[in-house]
Amino acid sequence: MDTLSVTQSLLIALWVAAVMSRWLGGGATLTLRFSPLMTGLVVGLVMGNVAQAMIVTAALQMIYMGVFSPGGSMPAEPSIAAAIAVPVALLGNLQPEAAIAVAVPVGLLGSYLYQFRFFINTFLGKYTDKAVEDLNAKAMTRSIILYPTLASFILFVPLVFIALYLGAPLIADVINALEGTVVIHILEVVGGGLAAIGIATTVYVIGRKDYMVFFFLAYFMSVVFSSLEITMVT
Numbered sequence: 001m002d003t004l005s006v007t008q009s010l011l012i013a014l015w016v017a018a019v020m021s022r023w024l025g026g027g028a029t030l031t032l033r034f035s036p037l038m039t040g041l042v043v044g045l046v047m048g049n050v051a052q053a054m055i056v057t058a059a060l061q062m063i064y065m066g067v068f069s070p071g072g073s074m075p076a077e078p079s080i081a082a083a084i085a086v087p088v089a090l091l092g093n094l095q096p097e098a099a100i101a102v103a104v105p106v107g108l109l110g111s112y113l114y115q116f117r118f119f120i121n122t123f124l125g126k127y128t129d130k131a132v133e134d135l136n137a138k139a140m141t142r143s144i145i146l147y148p149t150l151a152s153f154i155l156f157v158p159l160v161f162i163a164l165y166l167g168a169p170l171i172a173d174v175i176n177a178l179e180g181t182v183v184i185h186i187l188e189v190v191g192g193g194l195a196a197i198g199i200a201t202t203v204y205v206i207g208r209k210d211y212m213v214f215f216f217l218a219y220f221m222s223v224v225f226s227s228l229e230i231t232m233v234t
Contacts (some may be wrong), residue, residue, distance in 0.1 A: 021152030080110030
């Protein structure tokens with residue numbers, strides 16, 4: 001069966017850990033965490049199929065278009081969802097809609113894993129308290145940045161690696177065995193419905209009166225720049 005190599009699984013796991021630990025630029029990493037696009041690109045590069053990886057990832061992006069994170073807490077983790085669902089889709093030659101149905105439960109499990117990261121950080125807080133009491137700036141840096149980052153890597157790398165190396169090929173084989181059955185049809189219908197919900201949520205936000213000026217501005221800009229073959233204005 002097609003499978004990920006140890007190196008491929010490890011590289012993707014390290015990327016996910018870097019994103020989830022917020023090591024890649026601190027707060028800027030939130031953009032990578034809240035969207036599956038960059039993770040999908042990394043998976044495509046690692047697996048040598050960027051084009052198909054981005055097709056699948058674009059479908060995943062649609063279900064997370066309307067998801068927001070009050071207080072930094074996400075109901076699902078798009079980055080983790082993409083890290084698992086995109087390899088499964090590439091290994092099993094799945095349609096993007098079926099990949100969405102795989103990504104949703106993975107993203108939900110990822111949110112619990114991220115909350116567990118917060119739980120671990122509560123134990124690391126005592127080192128920060130001690131550093132503050134001692135007025136030790138270097139110790140504060142270690143306790144605030146280094147220790148939580150290391151803890152996140154220790155948490156995410158092994159779990160994501162195992163899920164990729166052992167789980168992704170297994171899921172892909174199961175889905176391949178179900179090819180042409182009603183189960184795959186259900187997955188595709190559910191996946192398409194979830195994508196439609198994401199688009200509908202975004203359209204609802206665009207329809208707000210205080211945002212209409214940006215909507216019309218983007219429309220006229222797309223018309224003006226049509227000669228440049230630009231189809232999207234953000």
